[in-house]
Amino acid sequence: MVSDLPEYYFRVRENGAFVFRVDTENRHQRIEMDQIAVVNIKNGSVKPHGERTLSPEGASAIENWMAERATLLAKRDIDDIHRAVDHLNLTTHWAQSRATEEQLEEVTDALLLAMHDLRGVLVRKKADRLMKAQK
Template identity: 55%
Template sequence: MIGNIPGYYFRLRENGALVFRVESENRQRRLGMEPIAVANLRNGEIKPQGERKLTPEDNAAIRLWIEQRQAGQAQRECDDALRLADQMNQIAHWAQTRAKDAQLEAVSEHLLLAMHDLRSVLVRKKGDRLLRQGGLASEDAAQNAG
């Protein structure tokens, strides 16, 4: 079957995973997967399944998975934002060079509202960061943020 079988399998579900302990050493030479816990990515909580007691190794493996999964999701979110910037550039080019009046009429309000919302959030968050860093001491800095 598989050469190196991991000790744990994480079945993804919304906001976490169902954790299985993978067992490959049994009489029938079959792969066994025993559900041992539910891992919550949002709050980092690990709930054992049923009356099961998790070993320190179980907890360590699950915590490592949570950390790696959260880091991967954070990276994907940044990648998504950068892809969106690329798409916005492509839409601007399309709108200027190829879009027909009817097409622009169909999408303009949606795009304008979404861009206004995004801009408002980004400007507010940038202002918050500057205030926390003590960098919003002058009106010039405030004007540059907006």
Template identity: 60%
Template sequence: MASALPPYYFRIRDNGAAVFRINTENRQGRIDMEQIAIVNTNRGDFKPHGDHELSQDEEIAINDWINARQAQLAARDLDEMRRTRDQLNLMTQWALSRATDAQLEELTDDILLAIHDLRAVLVRKKADRLGKP
């Protein structure tokens, strides 16, 4: 048995989503999707689409989705940084055990600059955090 469809569908796009109200209450039994809003997750806001006036229930559903999406994206960012740390460790092992002189020559300067930049930012941020009361 199929489960009931949610009342709203959020089509993910860069920096947000398009919000659609789902309607299956028609004679053909088709799924109708009416766009009702545009969401910007970077700013944490939304606006109605066209002439549509958002109901309180729609606004609550959109705000709930924004909060959940922002939490999901923050967790994804942190996970990506943890994977980057793992990649740095794997790169170290690769440079020690398998890299050829030609490979190291090709990559060393770019990697050293990137690591130097990262180190400078991390040290500055750490100093800022330690300097706070």
């Protein structure tokens, strides 16, 4: 089992990760994790932990993780949008078939404002794409 462990562990956080080097080659034969860096996905920064200098292998592992993480987050973003479309459809059906007057009163203004805002952004972005395509 110990040999199956990766050399680096990334503890994911909201903007990136804490990076640990996994050590199984110690005298107690325990898994030890030594923090080597902090990664920020949003701005691409990698800060070595403490007075450390990252090895070329460590820097490469971090770069690979950052690229894989960015790809995963992009996939999740678009999946969330597809789910939002589904939720809008389900909300439409709920409003038409099951919602009480009190429930509709509670959510109508918030939904109308959110949909108006979304519609404005989508129409503007669509027009920008059409204008760009015509050039």
